[in-house]
Amino acid sequence: MSLLEIKALTQNFGGLCAVSEFFVKFEGRELMALIGPNGAGKTTVFNITSGFYKPSQGDIVFKGKSTVGMKPHQVTAMGIARTFQNIRLWNDMTVLDNIRISQHYNLGYSIWDSLFRTKKYVKGEEQIKTTALTILEALELMPYINELPKNLPYGIQRKVEIARALSVKPDLLLLDEPAAGLNSADVHELIELIKWIHKEFDITIWMIEHQMSVVMSLCTKIKVIDFGVTIAEGTPEEIQNNPDVIKAYLGDENI
Numbered sequence: 553m554s555l556l557e558i559k560a561l562t563q564n565f566g567g568l569c570a571v572s573e574f575f576v577k578f579e580g581r582e583l584m585a586l587i588g589p590n591g592a593g594k595t596t597v598f599n600i601t602s603g604f605y606k607p608s609q610g611d612i613v614f615k616g617k618s619t620v621g622m623k624p625h626q627v628t629a630m631g632i633a634r635t636f637q638n639i640r641l642w643n644d645m646t647v648l649d650n651i652r653i654s655q656h657y658n659l660g661y662s663i664w665d666s667l668f669r670t671k672k673y674v675k676g677e678e679q680i681k682t683t684a685l686t687i688l689e690a691l692e693l694m695p696y697i698n699e700l701p702k703n704l705p706y707g708i709q710r711k712v713e714i715a716r717a718l719s720v721k722p723d724l725l726l727l728d729e730p731a732a733g734l735n736s737a738d739v740h741e742l743i744e745l746i747k748w749i750h751k752e753f754d755i756t757i758w759m760i761e762h763q764m765s766v767v768m769s770l771c772t773k774i775k776v777i778d779f780g781v782t783i784a785e786g787t788p789e790e791i792q793n794n795p796d797v798i799k800a801y802l803g804d805e806n807i
């Protein structure tokens with residue numbers, strides 16, 4: 553059974569077909585990229601995969617079960633976590649609380665448990681804190697646990713967002729333009745971090761990224777879309793030399 557299989561996925565927004573007949577299959581533990589020019593439909597594919605949009609047509613099968621129609625927190629509970637193109641952290645909560653709150657989707661205790669501080673509640677909260685601290689330590693974020701994200705450098709905020717996604721113990725991590733807005737030193741650190749996460753957490757990673765140095769140093773397989781349509785798929789070498797890809801990025805006159 554594949555970890556994730558997306559079949560004939562189509563997304564229309566009014567008269568605009570943002571994604572057309574998209575397909576992909578992950579067997580598990582791959583590090584794959586989804587690339588394409590601006591507006592190609594990449595984030596739409598991620599929004600559907602993570603339950604933010606319901607597709608117009610097609611199916612998404614994760615661990616043998618269709619996720620179409622599920623809410624984002626239900627998709628997360630199944631094992632898909634994501635980061636966003638524009639970092640989305642709770643800026644008025646500490647880094648530690650940002651990581652803790654992300655795990656509340658799956659606690660299994662009621663409002664009464666929290667009101668009356670039952671044993672179930674106390675145990676659940678302890679578990680959440682332990683998991684959060686373990687992830688923060690692994691990602692060398694302990695110096696920042698009591699800081700507010702808005703006061704931290706952008707590169708650290710990006711790392712906190714990745715820590716938050718990892719704290720839900722996903723099998724599939726979706727990274728939407730993780731290098732966006734980072735300086736070259738931070739990009740280098742990010743590449744090493746993603747390599748390390750892939751190995752240490754033994755998970756599948758699917759990323760959207762515009763910086764080709766990041767894609768080429770990390771991914772073994774790349775899928776390219778343009779105007780919602782898949783135009784190429786292959787290894788970094790194959791993609792770099794593919795005339796359709798060059799045309800999509802640079803236009804006909806540059807070939």
Ligand SMILES: Nc1ncnc2c1ncn2[C@@H]1O[C@H](COP(=O)(O)OP(=O)(O)OP(=O)(O)O)[C@@H](O)[C@H]1O
Binds near residue numbers: 588592596637
């Ligand atoms: N919620 C929406 N409603 C209407 N149109 C949308 C919506 N979301 C995306 N689109 C449109 O769908 C197309 C694909 O957008 P999408 O954000 O998926 O592209 P992208 O490849 O991620 O682009 P970028 O690299 O610039 O982030 C664009 O034309 C966009 O304007």
